[in-house]
Amino acid sequence: MNATSLPRHDVRLENVMKQFGPWVAVNNISLTINxxxxxxxxxxxxxGKSTTLSMIGGFETPNSGGIYLGGEDVSRLPPYKRDVNTVFQSYALFPHLDIFENVAFGLRRKGLPKAEIQNRTHEMLNLVDLTNFAKRKPGQLSGGQQQRVALARALVNRPKLLLLDEPLGALDLKLRKQMQFELKRIQNEIGITFLFVTHDQEExxxxxxxxxxxxxGQIEQVGTPAEVYDHPATEFVASFLGASNLIPGEVTARDDDITSVKLEDGAMVKLPSTALKIYGKSVKIGVRPEKFQIITGTETPEPGWNEIEAISGVSVYLGVSHQYVMTSRSGRQLSVYEQNSGRDSPLAPGTTVRLAWNPAHTFAVAYDPTKADGE
Structure with missing residues (x-):
């Protein structure tokens, strides 16, 4: 299949809102997907993520705002007029039909010529690596194989946009990881737009x-995975997308390049001014657990690195790393990951250490000291 020859939708949402009675499920969001x-x-x-997907697919109608697919306003069009297919968490395969007929079902309903149905169905089965399973029934397949059948059935109609609503949620961890690579491979091969809904950050x-x-009901941040992970825009994003250490402090100096922050325990740290997209005096600086270097005894950190004091607590061995819970001088718990590449044994609880990190690996989010953490 030639990916460049397939048409694909871009998606644009403009001030889209959806309410169910008094509950606002999606609150005035705007978004562009290439x-x-x-x-x-x-x-x-x-x-609000699944409700947003449902509105794009035509299963729900927005109360206000516009939904554009390929530049066309489809806000009030039914699903069958949108050139969009959806793959759900439940595979919804026909148990009495074999795999070939499950995939071919939509083509037969369209009344396509027999030869075209044969060619396109075999093409899809080859794409999802199920050619040798064409004559089996769904009940004879594993969960991951059934999910691939559902994917092939959606793609055989050559939609310009594929919507995937928690499609891997019913699979076990190992199968989910396998299917993540399969989905990415398939999307790369066919080149159409995929819109994927999930609560799984790693996925x-x-x-x-x-x-x-x-x-x-609102969008907190849009970006590449690296942008959102390394430079979260809000405390929610920092906490939801991976583990974060967030420490309150006050900005003491700022120029075009470097901002200085005094932390709650009195330590002074620096971060790039470009990482501080807010201009209030009160902030929370953030450091991912794997960015810390644990310094003990007479060891010294890299020149210019930030440094705070902490006391080690319980640790968990996870093969490639030890994960520690440590306590700062102000009593704040910190999460620290150390790769298992140098230390002979884990730190004993109660060991005083220094945690050092590159200022470039520091981010900052807004902080209101009048509110309790988490509000």
Missing amino acids: GGEFFSLLGPSGC AMAMSDRLAVMSR
């Missing part, structure tokens, strides 16, 4: 060209 992109909507249950990070993090 044609041919693997894009994910990521967020916790109830954040979204592994597959997406870009992603949008949603919370309470």
